[in-house]
Amino acid sequence: MPDDQDDDLHRDLTRMAGNAALASEVRDSLRRLAASGVSPELAAMAQDVLSGRSSLRAAADSAALAGQLSERIERFQQWQAELTPEEREQFLADARARFGEPEG
Numbered sequence: 001m002p003d004d005q006d007d008d009l010h011r012d013l014t015r016m017a018g019n020a021a022l023a024s025e026v027r028d029s030l031r032r033l034a035a036s037g038v039s040p041e042l043a044a045m046a047q048d049v050l051s052g053r054s055s056l057r058a059a060a061d062s063a064a065l066a067g068q069l070s071e072r073i074e075r076f077q078q079w080q081a082e083l084t085p086e087e088r089e090q091f092l093a094d095a096r097a098r099f100g101e102p103e104g
């Protein structure tokens with residue numbers, strides 16, 4: 001992928017996430033998803049976003065992502081609900097340390 005596409009994607013992700021560290025994490029996650037064999041539809045969607053053929057917003061509206069994202073959100077919510085208050089606070093502290101607070 002040309003550097004200017006990568007820069008454009010990072011700028012767009014930073015604008016959407018409000019945080020450069022979180023934008024980098026999303027971009028890295030898209031790269032892992034594109035390389036994974038877990039779901040051909042999700043891999044193709046991630047590659048389209050990384051190559052600039054599709055925006056992250058368009059991908060988020062896609063049927064391929066909707067069902068799988070919904071399933072994973074439910075799993076995350078279940079995991080989060082089972083955390084102790086101390087584990088939840090540690091998780092939040094780790095996230096703040098890794099990503100900081102949203103910019104501006």
